Amino acid sequence: MGITKSTEFTTEQNKKSLVFKALGHPARIAIIEHILSVNTCICNDLVGVLPLSQATISQHLRELKEANIIKGSIEGNSICYCLNIETLSSIRNVLDHFISNSDRIPCC
Amino acid sequence: MGITKSTEFTTEQNKKSLVFKALGHPARIAIIEHILSVNTCICNDLVGVLPLSQATISQHLRELKEANIIKGSIEGNSICYCLNIETLSSIRNVLDHFISNSDRIPCC
DNA sequence: GATTAACATCGTAATATTGCGATATATCTT
DNA sequence: AAGATATATCGCAATATTACGATGTTAATC
Numbered sequence: 001m002g003i004t005k006s007t008e009f010t011t012e013q014n015k016k017s018l019v020f021k022a023l024g025h026p027a028r029i030a031i032i033e034h035i036l037s038v039n040t041c042i043c044n045d046l047v048g049v050l051p052l053s054q055a056t057i058s059q060h061l062r063e064l065k066e067a068n069i070i071k072g073s074i075e076g077n078s079i080c081y082c083l084n085i086e087t088l089s090s091i092r093n094v095l096d097h098f099i100s101n102s103d104r105i106p107c108c
Numbered sequence: 109m110g111i112t113k114s115t116e117f118t119t120e121q122n123k124k125s126l127v128f129k130a131l132g133h134p135a136r137i138a139i140i141e142h143i144l145s146v147n148t149c150i151c152n153d154l155v156g157v158l159p160l161s162q163a164t165i166s167q168h169l170r171e172l173k174e175a176n177i178i179k180g181s182i183e184g185n186s187i188c189y190c191l192n193i194e195t196l197s198s199i200r201n202v203l204d205h206f207i208s209n210s211d212r213i214p215c216c
Numbered sequence: 217g218a219t220t221a222a223c224a225t226c227g228t229a230a231t232a233t234t235g236c237g238a239t240a241t242a243t244c245t246t
Numbered sequence: 247a248a249g250a251t252a253t254a255t256c257g258c259a260a261t262a263t264t265a266c267g268a269t270g271t272t273a274a275t276c
Contacts, residue, residue, distance in 0.1 A: 003231055004264060008159035009134035013141070017134045024129030025234085026117035032206060033121070044252065051116035056235050058254055077243035078252055088207050095200040098140060099193055111261050112234060133264085152222065164265050166224055185273040186222055 019091045022067035027052060027060050035070065035083055043078035127199045130175035135160060135168050143178070143191055151186035 006014050022028060027050060034049055035042060046061075047054050061081065064070045068087040072079045114122050130136060135158060142157055143150060154169075155162050169189065172178045176195040180187045 004133065004135075005159060006134055009138055013134040013137045017132050017137045020128050020137075021132030024125050024132045025112065026114055026121040026125045027112075027234090029121045029125045029128075030117055036206065047252095051113060052234095053236050054253075055237075055255080059234080062254080074243095076252090083206065085207055088203055092200060092203040092207060095196055095203065098144065098191065099196050099200060135264090155222090160264095161266050162223075163225085163267075167264080170224080182273095184222090185220095 016091070016094050019067050019069065019087060022063050022069055023091075025060065025063075027057075028064055031057075031060060031064065032069070032083065035081060041080040041082045043075065043080060124199070124202050127175050127177065127195060130171050130177055131199075133168065135165075136172055139165075139168060139172065140177070140191065143189060149188040149190045151183070151188060 023032075030050055031046060034046060038045075044054070044057065046057050050057055052060075061070070061072070065072060068084050070081050071084050072081045074080075131140075138158055139154060142154060146153075152162070152165070154165050158165055160168075169178070169180070173180060176192050178189050179192050180189045182188075
């Protein structure tokens with residue numbers, strides 16, 4: 001006991017939760033916001049921006065990449081990261097669905 | 109080491125990540141979807157619906173409540189839960205922001 | 217007032233996450 | 247080729263999360 005019982009839930013429920021989970025850390029929000037703010041793609045000036053070590057930042061980037069929230073392309077000896085709008089859109093649609101179906105009898 | 113360095117990030121970044129984090133578990137997605145599907149508010153028929161014990165479900169409900177994703181109102185000796193559209197909307201706006209600012213030079 | 221039903225909380229075990237230094241790897245630069 | 251730069255990965259320690267049985271608590275019911 002202690003492990004998430006993923007197999008007991010649907011594939012869709014697991015997929016959704018994995019994207020949300022990847023967004024569920026302030027460092028990863030900061031990374032996304034930094035990619036947004038620098039109008040071009042970044043490599044690891046993140047190391048100068050975030051209060052974390054290079055190893056830790058690399059780990060967070062990997063989690064974002066595994067959740068398909070960012071993409072990275074090799075650019076010489078550095079890596080250029082940018083947002084994957086598709087994933088962000090689809091998770092936005094999930095939230096839209098949560099919100100839109102709220103035309104029912106309220107209770108609280 | 110090991111603990112999230114929350115204090116190193118902005119209040120806003122922490123707030124956003126806490127909502128996403130609360131959505132980052134399949135059981136909590138399932139709870140939200142169940143509240144959506146039963147057109148009226150539910151109590152703990154969740155115990156009959158989810159593959160988890162009453163204690164575990166109660167814990168997940170508390171996390172959703174603490175993140176302001178659901179609200180519960182006492183209804184006799186049971187509790188009536190429903191979605192908190194405000195929180196869901198505001199986090200949807202965060203995603204909108206992530207997506208909309210994507211009118212910049214793509215890199216990948 | 218005892219019983220039942222619906223939750224919440226405590227304590228605990230198993231597992232996952234976070235963070236970092238050290239080290240590896242790959243690609244530029246000289 | 248040697249050194250510098252950028253990134254990834256390993257191994258570990260600290261902490262957090264997940265899950266559940268047992269036990270509380272509160273309110274309806276008998």
